[in-house]
Amino acid sequence: MNDRYLRDIILNFMIAGKDTSAGTLSWFFYMLSKKPLVQHKLAREVDEVAGGNNNNNNNAVLDGTTGIVHDFIQGITDTTLDKMPYLHAALTETLRLYPAVPIDGRCSEADDILPDGTRVKKGDLVNYLAYSMGRMSYIWGDDAQDFRPERWLNDDGAFQPQSPFKFVAFHGGPRICLGRDFAYRQMKIIAVALLRYFRFQLGGHDNVTYKTMFTLHIHGGLYLCATPRPAP
Ligand code: HEM
Numbered sequence: 001m002n003d004r005y006l007r008d009i010i011l012n013f014m015i016a017g018k019d020t021s022a023g024t025l026s027w028f029f030y031m032l033s034k035k036p037l038v039q040h041k042l043a044r045e046v047d048e049v050a051g052g053n054n055n056n057n058n059n060a061v062l063d064g065t066t067g068i069v070h071d072f073i074q075g076i077t078d079t080t081l082d083k084m085p086y087l088h089a090a091l092t093e094t095l096r097l098y099p100a101v102p103i104d105g106r107c108s109e110a111d112d113i114l115p116d117g118t119r120v121k122k123g124d125l126v127n128y129l130a131y132s133m134g135r136m137s138y139i140w141g142d143d144a145q146d147f148r149p150e151r152w153l154n155d156d157g158a159f160q161p162q163s164p165f166k167f168v169a170f171h172g173g174p175r176i177c178l179g180r181d182f183a184y185r186q187m188k189i190i191a192v193a194l195l196r197y198f199r200f201q202l203g204g205h206d207n208v209t210y211k212t213m214f215t216l217h218i219h220g221g222l223y224l225c226a227t228p229r230p231a232p
Contacts, residue, residue, distance in 0.1 A: 013179065019215045020100035021183045025190060026222045027098035028091060031147050033202045033224060038149060041086055043195050047232040049083045050076060050192060073193050081188045085159040089152035091187055092159075095169035096140070097147060099130035102216045104171060130168045131216070139166060198226040 032039040050072070081087075105127030112120045120126060137144045143151075154160050164172035170180045177183070194200075202208075204223030211219040 016177075017179050017183060017186075019217070021186055023100050023215055023217055024091070024095055024098070024183075025187055026218050027216070028094040028187070028191065029194075029200055029224060030202075030208055030218065030222055031090075031094055031097075033200050035147055038090060038147070039195070039200065042090060042191075043199075043229060045084050045086045046192050046195050050080050050196065051232050069193070069197070072196060073189065076189055076192055078185070081185065081192075084188065084192070085153060085157055086149060087188055087191060088159050088184065089149035091184060091191070092152050092167070093147055093149045096134040096167060098210075098216055099134055099169040100215050101169070101171070102131035102210075103127055103129050104168075128168060133168055194226075195229075197229055199229045201225045201227075 032042065105125055108120045108122055108124045108126065110122050114120060114126075133139060135144050140151075152159055152162075161167075164170060164176055170177035201224065203225035208222065209219050211217045
């Protein structure tokens with residue numbers, strides 16, 4: 001381990017983690033603006049689990065006169081986040097429909113045969129489209145196009161993970177995303193802090209679409225209107 005090695009690791013984490021997490025949060029708030037009921041359920045989960053973290057004085061928060069927001073965020077721990085399965089489900093559902101890495105692939109090191117019998121020659125490129133796979137009724141059922149966090153929860157409301165070869169947003173196998181848990185934690189902290197104090201609606205046009213890039217950006221950015229959420 002030397003300075004150069006450490007620098008490269010840090011750079012690698014920043015490149016792999018910044019646009020992916022930020023873009024996913026944008027699609028997440030876009031979906032919440034399109035689905036007010038989901039947004040309402042999330043806000044309720046946040047209030048029930050973390051609502052006691054401060055004294056609920058939202059006006060003081062919005063005046064910026066106190067450290068209430070700071071205290072609220074300081075109170076968000078892993079234990080708090082573990083009690084929010086609906087938030088985990090909603091972020092996962094966002095990544096199913098809007099995978100931050102929409103297309104990914106590998107170059108074959110040797111001649112090979114894929115499980116379905118497809119022959120691959122050494123040097124062939126094999127790509128998979130996470131974006132398309134997340135929308136296929138063959139994989140996700142007839143409601144594949146719908147944003148429905150509930151599909152990830154069992155009857156007791158606990159999160160039910162799927163195989164990484166079905167839910168491919170983080171890749172699968174030995175080179176699966178190293179930062180997955182870190183990404184979820186960061187996105188959850190931001191989401192909890194924002195949902196606790198604000199209600200979001202689309203602030204601009206409704207024809208939101210993606211921009212073709214290495215990661216899945218919202219074309220032209222996302223314009224949202226944030227209004228104070230009444231204290232619970
Ligand atoms: C929503 C957020 C994220 C998504 C959707 C995501 C997705 C992915 C995908 C699809 C890959 C596989 C790329 C490939 O090998 O072709 C990957 C790899 C990787 N990710 Fe993430 N990522 C996210 C956040 C992060 C964060 C926050 C970090 C670090 C702080 C991170 C670190 C890495 C690293 C180091 C690899 C390479 C792993 C390896 O090749 O062994 N990722 N990620």
